[in-house]
Amino acid sequence: xxxxxxxxxxxxxxxxxxxxxxxxxxxxxxxxxxxxxxxxxxxxxxxxxxxxxxxxxxxxxxxxxxxxxxxxxxxxxxxxxxxxxxxxxxxxxxxxxxxxxxxxxxxxxxxxxxxxxxxxxxxxxxxxxxxxxxxxxxxxxxxxxxxxxxxxxxxxxxxxxxxxxxxxxxxxxxxxxxxxxxxxxxxxxxxxxxxxxxxxxxxxxxxxxxxxxxxxxxxxxxxxxxxxxxxxxxxxxxxxxxxxxxxxxxxxxxxxxxxxxxxxxxxxxxxxxxxxxxxxxxxxxxxxxxxxxxxxxxxxxxxxxxxxxxx
Ligand code: CP
Ligand code: NVA
Numbered sequence: 001x002x003x004x005x006x007x008x009x010x011x012x013x014x015x016x017x018x019x020x021x022x023x024x025x026x027x028x029x030x031x032x033x034x035x036x037x038x039x040x041x042x043x044x045x046x047x048x049x050x051x052x053x054x055x056x057x058x059x060x061x062x063x064x065x066x067x068x069x070x071x072x073x074x075x076x077x078x079x080x081x082x083x084x085x086x087x088x089x090x091x092x093x094x095x096x097x098x099x100x101x102x103x104x105x106x107x108x109x110x111x112x113x114x115x116x117x118x119x120x121x122x123x124x125x126x127x128x129x130x131x132x133x134x135x136x137x138x139x140x141x142x143x144x145x146x147x148x149x150x151x152x153x154x155x156x157x158x159x160x161x162x163x164x165x166x167x168x169x170x171x172x173x174x175x176x177x178x179x180x181x182x183x184x185x186x187x188x189x190x191x192x193x194x195x196x197x198x199x200x201x202x203x204x205x206x207x208x209x210x211x212x213x214x215x216x217x218x219x220x221x222x223x224x225x226x227x228x229x230x231x232x233x234x235x236x237x238x239x240x241x242x243x244x245x246x247x248x249x250x251x252x253x254x255x256x257x258x259x260x261x262x263x264x265x266x267x268x269x270x271x272x273x274x275x276x277x278x279x280x281x282x283x284x285x286x287x288x289x290x291x292x293x294x295x296x297x298x299x300x301x302x303x304x305x306x307x308x309x310x311x
Contacts, residue, residue, distance in 0.1 A: 005308040009119035009126040013136045013173035014199055021177055025144050027304035028297070035070065035300065042072030043307040047103040049075045051129075052083065054109040055235045059271065060129045060137070063299035064106050064306075071303055073103070073310075095122035104310040110236055125309035127302075132166060132236065133193075138270045139170040141301040143178060145294040146226060149266060154179035154207070159224040159261070161185050161217050161253055162278055163244070164192035167230040167270055172196050172211065176203035181210040185220035187247050217251055224261040228268045229253045229278045245277070253279040258288070266290050 003020050010016070016024075034041040049068045053061060065075040080086065085094050091114050098105055099122040107115055107126060112133035119126035128136050147153055158175050160168050164186045172192060175182035182200065184192055191213055200211045214220055221227055232248045233241040258265060267279075267289040275281055284291060 006311055007125060008309055010136060010305055010309060011115050011119050011126060011128045012134050013139060013170055013177060016177075018177055021140070021143070024140055024301065024304050024308065025147060027307060028144050028301045031303045031307070032300040041070065044068065044103070044310055045072035047071070047073035047310055048101070049073060049306065049310070050078060050098055050102045050105045051075050052078045052105065052107040052109065054080050055130070057108055057129070059295055059298050060108055064129065064302055067299050067303040068306060071307060091117040092121040094118070099123040104306060127305060127309070130166060132234070133169060135166045135170045135270065136173070137298065137302055137305065138167065139174040140305065141297040142171070142228075142268060142270070142294050143174050144301050145268070145290060145297045146266065148293070149290060150225070154209075156225040157181040157183065157223065158226040158228060159183045159185065159220040160228045161220060161251055161257070162229045162248065163190050163232055163234065165230060165234050167228075168192045169196045171228065172200040176200035176207070176209065176211055179207035179209045183210070183212045183214065183220035183224070185214050185217040185251065187251060188215050190247065217257055218260050221257055221260045224265055226266045226268055227253055227258060227261055230270055231272070231274050232278055248278070252277070253283050255280065255282050258283055264288070268294055271295055
């Protein structure tokens with residue numbers, strides 16, 4: 001039996017259950033086939049998606065905009081200077097007004113609480129397109145990509161090497177939800193938030209899977225099925241870049257580090273990558289790398305999320 005997700009928001013993977021995750025993956029698969037067989041799949045005919053961006057984006061903006069168009073709807077882009085939000089109008093008032101015009105909102109911003117508030121005060125689905133805390137759409141696309149390559153999720157080991165940031169947080173939520181082992185290796189002081197680790201541990205206990213936070217990249221990568229990394233300085237942390245660069249030495253994903261993983265390991269990165277910083281060209285360009293498949297799947301998976309919430 002399917003779970004009705006209509007009208008719900010998608011702010012965090014922690015808000016969905018495993019069945020809902022698989023419902024998203026199943027519909028993603030169907031929509032991807034329809035896309036490549038050129039069959040009409042206008043599940044959101046005439047619907048409108050507002051897309052609010054306070055930070056830059058290549059993948060998120062374009063995959064949502066193309067995706068809503070494929071589904072028969074239209075996306076409206078609002079950049080950092082487009083809304084009265086930037087002149088002090090409250091999130092609450094903005095949410096109430098946009099709910100009178102639109103069928104859904106996708107938002108990328110700094111404060112996670114702003115996205116929670118938008119979903120709380122509005123009466124239409126809100127989709128989180130990245131906050132300082134989480135990047136749930138990216139991780140749903142990543143899990144779908146792993147499933148496409150391996151036909152299983154439960155029991156696989158994912159090693160994330162780098163900053164305990166929004167990517168690490170959503171990977172903790174997502175991998176633990178589907179029963180994957182997740183190891184995070186970060187420099188001291190850059191580990192993921194405790195509350196998110198505890199949430200992942202609860203899911204892992206239910207599945208009998210592992211959640212390990214370490215400062216040792218080799219321990220994390222040992223026999224891993226998937227190695228994941230992300231930039232050392234995220235959007236908004238540009239001023240910390242030099243200090244972080246120094247602190248993250250030893251956490252680069254390079255040929256020596258990946259030699260500890262399974263031979264057929266998959267390399268993943270949400271992109272954009274800072275090549276030769278967190279990952280060498282030799283790894284990101286290797287046959288093990290699936291970074292462009294995961295980028296493509298953003299579109300198919302977000303189409304599924306929009307269709308399930310906004311129908
Ligand atoms: N991975 C990702 O979200 O990319 P953009 O910042 O280009 O949207
Ligand atoms: N951690 C990165 C992810 C970009 C998709 C950032 O927030 O900038």
